[in-house]
Amino acid sequence: MEPELSLKRTWSKPARNWKKCNYGFSWSKRKKLLGAAWIVRDYRGESLLHSRRSFANVLDLQEAKMIALCWTLKSMAAHRLDNVIIAGEDATLLKVIERPRAWPSFTFEFQTLNILLNRFSGSNRCAFSMAESAQQVQWVNPM
Template sequence: MNGKGWTAPESGRVKCNIGISWSKATCMAGLGWIVRNSEGQTLLHSRRAFNGVSSLLEARRLGLIWSAESMISHRFQKVSFELEDHELVGSVNRPKAWPALKGYGEKLRGVRIMLQIGW
């Protein structure tokens, strides 16, 4: 996110914004996503909880994979994702710069290929 609020995707694409909340005390994560078109109209949204989540990074990974799989289920194409996690985005776009996240990056790249999306 750029700190200036929501920005529209380019024409012909949709944007999926992902929100994540995680509790260390309960190992619970609350996740949500919203899809909007280039005019800013909400097309679809969803939320869910995951238990047994050991870290904020794991919650973010789950959120990104769950939202990407949801885009596949709902047959969205040309999806841009937005979330506040430069490590996960870096693990996909520049894997050599993020060797500690190699496993995360490989899983996410697999989902990315299925969607043929922009990150």
């Protein structure tokens, strides 16, 4: 009998003066339809804000990932949230922000995300927080 593999998602709370925004997405290759959602919680895990929406005519998975993250960042800036840690299921784009030179094929994505990050106030340090969250263990795979 083979052991059952399961992924257990865990949520790590932010520090007292910070908020954490988790975002996710689902993309249909056949329908070219993207569904995206985000939720912002405080250090106690209390939900502060959340949103979801769909995007039509999304041609590939990489575009879906980029659209979901850009929409999330635009939403955080529009709500004027400071001290936000961004975390998502796919950490690739978050890692691009942390070390753009290590990801030369993502130059366009970095430049686009960097423009969005500049919408945040100087005290936010959102870029650092995003990169930091990409390295945190978000899911545990017990063996």
